[in-house]
Amino acid sequence: LSRQDPRALILAPTRELAKQVFIEAKTLCSGLNLSCSLIVGGENYNDQVKALRRNPHVIVGTAGRIADHLSDKSMFLNGLELLIFDEADRMLDLGFAPQLSMINGFANHRKRQTMMFSATLDNVELNHMTTKLTRSAVRVSVGDATAEHGDIEQACFFADNIEHKDNLLRHELSHRTFNQAIVFTATREDTDRLTALLNQDNLEAISLRGDLPQNKRAAIMSEFTRGQYSILVTTDLASRGLDLSKVGLVVNFDLPKNADEYIHRIGRTGRAGQKGEAFSLVGPRDWKSFEALKSHLQYALACDNHSELPARFSGFKVNKPSADKAKKSKNNRSSDGQSTHQKIKKRVDTMEGKDIGMAPIKRRPRAIESDDNDDE
Template sequence: MTFDELGLSDELLAAVKSAGYSEPTPIQAQAIPAILSMRDITGIAQTGTGKTAAFVLPMIDRLAQGRSRARMPRTLILEPTRELAAQVAENFEKYGVNHKLSMALLIGGVAFGDQDKALMQGVDVLIATPGRLIDQFERGKLLLTGVEMLVIDEADRMLDMGFIPDLEKICKLLPPRRQTLLFSATMPPEITRLATQFQTDSKRIEASRPAQTADTITQHVVKLDRGDDKAKRTALRRVIESRDIKNGIIFCNRKVEVDIVAKSLCKHGHDAAPIHGDLSQAHRTETLEKYRAGDLKLLVASDVAARGLDVPDVSHVFNYAPPPNSDDYVHRIGRTGRAGRKGEAFTIVGPNDEKLWDAVLKQIQSDVQEYMPDGLEEELSELEAPSSRRGGKRSDSSKGSKSSREPKNKQHASDDNSSSRGRGKKGNQNELLPPAPAGPVVGLGDHVPAFLQRPI
């Protein structure tokens, strides 16, 4: 099948051809005709299968007729991250080159001024993250009553990031008569409920099994006898140094790990930089541009970059630990081995990661070969265990503090006895009072305030 058979306009086919594409992917071949016929769509396909073009191409054809109005976008595309939103915008610029369509990008980390100006001029396509969209609506800069087509992209990632309440709020602001397209790499029960709630007689399209890894990716697991951070960072460096790496992505489960791992790699002479949601948009954009241009070798990332990072030729992917959600393993390693290229993926598994790794193996339903760089086991055995080192410090300090406290406590005890004997006029009540200080009381002058001397 070719794009000519999908019912797209001549102008759009020319743009597709100039972009270098002739045959649609399975998700595109099934989704494009259904979208052009105004059907609601639930599309399931793993990352890298062309989901974005599957809704961008028919949307451009639909928008060729009609005109935009101020503050009232005609179509709305919701994305979970700024990077994904920017990638969709790039697709519209590429495929809409022969159409005069206006577009606005509403994402966090960008000043409101330019976004306000674009909305006032009227846009055909509004690409937004849920939080910034709600901000603009509540500021009165946006009306959603003119939306003809809604796209919820990467719905399962929306679920993971806690955006489902925002999606429900946004959908209530849209007109009931609209076309709703929902795309996701996986289909957990919560997303199925969302599709049932906001779609009418939707067509389900499943281009591939959700948890299937590409055959072009060689997978490895590095199993460690100890799982402390120092051992893991050492193992990661030795794995990197043992392979011929063109460029790679290192995925961490927590943002704080991203910064620590990136700093450790740089300290040991590797070309690495972090990217995660807490960094400013300008910093994230600059880092991604350097990585895409080949000026950065290693990108240390949280799962914010697991989807939507459009770098077709990534040679290696490293998991600092198995992901908490086994589905994310497929999306992480799917950054390599794309478009028929070969790729390698390595996952570091410590004793505390075994359950997560077992869930990954169950999900992908295949064995992963173990890998151990030369000399790593000996190097790890020579590393001092952090628990024993900390224990030694606690033991020494506790001994010192005990010996230093004992005479002071004894002195206080004798002082208490002597002071209580000296204040015997008021009986046992005064025995509960603290001893009078021998010298000046710092911060209270040279006397003890009367309220401290009252009987209890």
């Protein structure tokens, strides 16, 4: 193997998760006389080229920036021994499938070992990618993600509209006891709006948006991790992999469209044997997601009215056909199951010819004159 090529490459879906993995990997490498580098987007490209020229043994990065360095030939993976995909399903959700295939092609050593980690393995796209990136893979399952988490107490409250959700959020965060909390929203605009709303109640909130520069995002996560803020309001940017040990409460201001994302969100609390709480606000726009979530989970998840701030909305009921309509529909059916009002289509004989238009006028045949008289 070429000693100038990295020995291990760890890919993460987001820069925040990659940075957290890098911190742990660097700690492990320091005791093994191995060097480790972080290669993610949003950082200075030329500085990363210089770091790669120092031939690190272990690289932690994001798929997009790693693919850029491979294209520019500032990085080579011919001698790579270990390729690790962390939160593989999330990388596919973010559209990194082409980059993952590209990285797999560059890491072409015959003895390369591939590891793929994901909280949810029952995914068609993920299974297809697993077949493409691995050979004779062994599947190891530790527990079931859809089973009930014994260390997380979950609750759901009905909400009429956004204003009602705001009031429920402020009430719960003001009356619950927690060290730190994460509030998940569906839009970037709501992250700033809710942060300002919570700060009016002196709840020490800070927002994290995906469109912020990398240095700003890193600074926000650093401040929240150090405990300078009690509440982090964010989108699904912070739902994966981040190990925030002080988080004791997770709030779904909006339910995610994907049921698996709910599992990742509430998984930010109740980690390493600690107890945690999670509650969700379910409005008319969230009802479809709530129904999908209930069918996805292996345990009952009920939605109740809040004792202090009850809602008029209590879910949409499925309209079943009335008995009269069902009886009428049954009477309109014949014994063989076909409707009596339905006309039976006559099969067209395409080989049959038919005269169309007006018949031609028949004329008397003209008499033929004989030439015998001329001979006489």
